Amino acid sequence: MRLFAVNCLAQLGRLADAEARASRHLRESLFRGDLYAAVNLRIGFANLRWLASDEPDLARRAIADAMHEWSKRGVHLEHFYELLALRGAR
Numbered sequence: 044m045r046l047f048a049v050n051c052l053a054q055l056g057r058l059a060d061a062e063a064r065a066s067r068h069l070r071e072s073l074f075r076g077d078l079y080a081a082v083n084l085r086i087g088f089a090n091l092r093w094l095a096s097d098e099p100d101l102a103r104r105a106i107a108d109a110m111h112e113w114s115k116r117g118v119h120l121e122h123f124y125e126l127l128a129l130r131g132a133r
Contacts, residue, residue: 046083053088062092078112085109087124094131102132 045068052061065084072080083089085105093102106128113121 050088053091058091058095065089065092082109082113082121086128090128099132
């Protein structure tokens with residue numbers, strides 16, 4: 044639910060709110076060892092927070108770090124979100 048809320052805020056253009064929630068939720072998910080949340084809070088629409096702060100290098104690094112942790116077997120929604128985030132971070 045938290046991830047969907049961040050995505051909705053980003054799509055509504057409420058990037059400051061999305062950034063605040065995504066940062067907090069990412070810290071929490073890393074602490075809990077929640078790989079799904081930790082990856083998804085660094086790719087897709089959640090990745091816009093670094094672009095809104097004019098930090099495309101951090102955006103690309105977050106994508107690379109997240110996808111390094113994700114499965115290389117098969118194709119998952121996370122691979123689509125990776126492409127979405129990379130498109131914005133170029």
